[in-house]
Amino acid sequence: MGGASLTTRDNVFDWDAASYDTLPLPHEEWGRRVVDQLDLEPGDRVLDAGCGTGRDAALVLERHPDIHLTCLDASPSMLAAARDRLGERAAYLQATLGMPLPAVPPFDAVMSVAAFHWVPDHVALFATLAEAMRPGAQLVSDCGGSGQLRIVNAAIADVTGQEVDPWEFADATTTRSRLVRAGFEPQRVELRPDLLRLDDPALLERYLATVILGGYLRGMPSTAEQVRFVREVRLAMAEPVIDYIRLEVVARRAMRHQTRATLADAAARFGHTTGGVDLPTPRRDDVADVPTFS
Numbered sequence: 158m159g160g161a162s163l164t165t166r167d168n169v170f171d172w173d174a175a176s177y178d179t180l181p182l183p184h185e186e187w188g189r190r191v192v193d194q195l196d197l198e199p200g201d202r203v204l205d206a207g208c209g210t211g212r213d214a215a216l217v218l219e220r221h222p223d224i225h226l227t228c229l230d231a232s233p234s235m236l237a238a239a240r241d242r243l244g245e246r247a248a249y250l251q252a253t254l255g256m257p258l259p260a261v262p263p264f265d266a267v268m269s270v271a272a273f274h275w276v277p278d279h280v281a282l283f284a285t286l287a288e289a290m291r292p293g294a295q296l297v298s299d300c301g302g303s304g305q306l307r308i309v310n311a312a313i314a315d316v317t318g319q320e321v322d323p324w325e326f327a328d329a330t331t332t333r334s335r336l337v338r339a340g341f342e343p344q345r346v347e348l349r350p351d352l353l354r355l356d357d358p359a360l361l362e363r364y365l366a367t368v369i370l371g372g373y374l375r376g377m378p379s380t381a382e383q384v385r386f387v388r389e390v391r392l393a394m395a396e397p398v399i400d401y402i403r404l405e406v407v408a409r410r411a412m413r414h415q416t417r418a419t420l421a422d423a424a425a426r427f428g429h430t431t432g433g434v435d436l437p438t439p440r441r442d443d444v445a446d447v448p449t450f451s
């Protein structure tokens with residue numbers, strides 16, 4: 158199909174927060190699993206990395222009302238929805254994971270649900286998170302893992318004629334070694350299949366457009382072309398199944414570790430310094446819009 162191609166893995170774009178929150182998201186269960194693993198004390202500083210509309214942030218605040226929570230996301234719409242949901246119960250940071258974070262007090266815990274696979278460079282991701290965490294701080298995350306979305310990716314390849322995988326679906330062994338390299342002590346790193354079947358074609362298309370295909374749709378010139386692309390992908394899927402395989406991580410920032418080397422790697426890749434104080438966060442204009450699908 159014409160304009161449907163993806164040549165980079167620059168996955169930072171705006172999301173349709175309103176549509177997102179109406180979908181039957183397995184993310185809710187993934188978020189509960191993450192929050193269940195958090196080991197928090199009153200007064201802890203906690204980062205929700207890739208917070209989306211703030212659903213898991215609300216859950217963690219319900220369970221631990223005395224923490225200081227920062228919600229981070231690159232998408233202005235998602236961050237605005239989180240702010241609408243949580244108001245002054247949290248602080249908000251528009252920033253790009255995988256790039257050095259703006260200066261923040263060191264976090265006692267970082268949680269993340271369904272966000273890390275959108276970050277192409279996990280070495281840089283873990284190094285920049287480690288830099289923002291105190292020694293001993295906890296990292297609990299869920300994201301897409303190795304083998305995820307084979308059905309969807311095959312359908313996309315059928316439609317576009319290209320085999321491009323825009324996500325970083327890492328395996329457990331690679332993730333363990335990336336964590337260690339960044340200064341974490343992994344406690345649990347596991348893959349867990351979790352298939353989602355959506356038999357209603359309209360719902361499946363809205364799900365694909367809102368949750369999965371944003372990186373493709375933002376490059377298309379018209380809504381008509383986007384709608385056609387989503388339909389073609391849906392029709393090319395072998396079954397109406399989003400074949401999720403989750404990569405679950407529980408780790409601690411090591412008590413003694415020098416992350417400067419890996420941070421320097423990360424900074425060199427992005428042309429930033431490692432000081433972390435004067436880094437630009439994406440402006441509204443830098444983040445491409447994804448249209449609303451009804």
Ligand SMILES: C[S@@+](CC[C@H](N)C(=O)[O-])C[C@H]1O[C@@H](n2cnc3c(N)ncnc32)[C@H](O)[C@@H]1O
Nearest residue numbers: 184207208209231232235253254270271272275
């Ligand atoms: C599937 S949503 C998950 C949102 C939320 N955690 C949930 O479970 O509903 C992925 C989120 O990651 C954010 N995201 C993707 N890449 C990012 C990056 N490099 N930096 C910050 N946020 C990013 C998106 O803007 C989006 O809000």
